[in-house]
Amino acid sequence: EDQVTQSPEALRLQEGESSSLNCSYTVSGLRGLFWYRQDPGKGPEFLFTLYSAGEEKEKERLKATLTKKESFLHITAPKPEDSATYLCAVAAGAAGNKLTFGGGTRVLVKP
Amino acid sequence: NAGVTQTPKFRILKIGQSMTLQCTQDMNHNYMYWYRQDPGMGLKLIYYSVGAGITDKGEVPNGYNVSRSTTEDFPLRLELAAPSQTSVYFCASRSSNQPQHFGDGTRLSIL
Numbered sequence: 401e402d403q404v405t406q407s408p409e410a411l412r413l414q415e416g417e418s419s420s421l422n423c424s425y426t427v428s429g430l431r432g433l434f435w436y437r438q439d440p441g442k443g444p445e446f447l448f449t450l451y452s453a454g455e456e457k458e459k460e461r462l463k464a465t466l467t468k469k470e471s472f473l474h475i476t477a478p479k480p481e482d483s484a485t486y487l488c489a490v491a492a493g494a495a496g497n498k499l500t501f502g503g504g505t506r507v508l509v510k511p
Numbered sequence: 512n513a514g515v516t517q518t519p520k521f522r523i524l525k526i527g528q529s530m531t532l533q534c535t536q537d538m539n540h541n542y543m544y545w546y547r548q549d550p551g552m553g554l555k556l557i558y559y560s561v562g563a564g565i566t567d568k569g570e571v572p573n574g575y576n577v578s579r580s581t582t583e584d585f586p587l588r589l590e591l592a593a594p595s596q597t598s599v600y601f602c603a604s605r606s607s608n609q610p611q612h613f614g615d616g617t618r619l620s621i622l
Contacts, residue, residue: 404553434610443515443601443613444554487553497542497561498569499611501553 402427402492406502413478413509421473421505423488431496433471435464436487438504444487447473478509513537515614517602523620524592532587532617534602540612542605543585545569545577547598548616554601560585592621 403426413419425433432451436444448457450466457464461482463474473486485506489499518533536543541562546554546569556569560579574596576588585604589596599618603611 406553409551436613441615443603443615446610446612449610489554498544498556498559499554500570501546501555503551503553 402490402500404488404490404500404502406486406488406505408505409503410506411508413475413507415479415509415511416477418474418476418478420475421486421488421507423471423473423502424469425471425488425490425502426469427490427492427500429492429494429496431491431493433466434489434491434499435462435471435473436489438485438487447486475507478507480509480511483507483509515602515604515612517600517614517617519617520615521618523622524589526592526594526621528592529588529590530592532589532600532602532619534585534587534614535583536585536602536604536612537583538604538606538612539582540604540606541582542607542611543579544603544611545575545585545587546601546603547571547596548601549598557587557600594621597621 405424435447438444448464453468485504487504489501515536544559545557558577560566603613605611
């Protein structure tokens with residue numbers, strides 16, 4: 401059974417204080433690892449897809465990296481508007497049609 | 512493009528009542544999904560569809576039914592509402608080799 405664990409559950413940062421979120425996964429045949437951002441009362445919004453160990457993707461203050469067992473989402477010099485819940489999900493198996501989500505990390509960036 | 516549209520946005524049901532959550536997408540996506548998200552948790556897959564006329568169970572299908580008669584629509588049916596089905600329900604869609612796009616959810620309370 402595919403498993404995805406995110407840590408920490410919650411993170412409070414001062415504006416400008418860089419940090420990293422962790423996503424550990426156990427799957428059979430990774431087809432892709434996905435990061436989403438979710439604002440209160442909204443659906444998840446796609447950020448990145450990573451496919452193989454060593455791959456990195458960047459978007460503004462966010463950078464996602466992937467190893468064979470985990471992924472990190474680095475937030476560099478965060479701003480209050482980066483406050484959100486960040487969700488990690490994996491697609492695995494022969495078809496890779498389904499996503500298995502982690503529990504998310506709630507990030508609060510204080511000015 | 513409206514993307515993925517879910518209706519209603521909010522609903523309160525009594526135990527034992529039935530209802531249908533509507534989901535429609537205008538992106539001509541083959542794949543569609545239903546998730547539930549409980550407070551402070553990640554998303555759990557209820558049902559999914561890889562195309563019109565084809566549906567399959569996800570991780571938590573009990574108490575729900577789906578149909579996919581058209582590419583655009585993927586309704587989720589609750590036949591006998593139970594308090595354990597109080598949750599936020601998200602619909603998503605995607606095309607091949609693309610990430611899932613989510614609607615903004617239906618918040619359902621069963622009392």
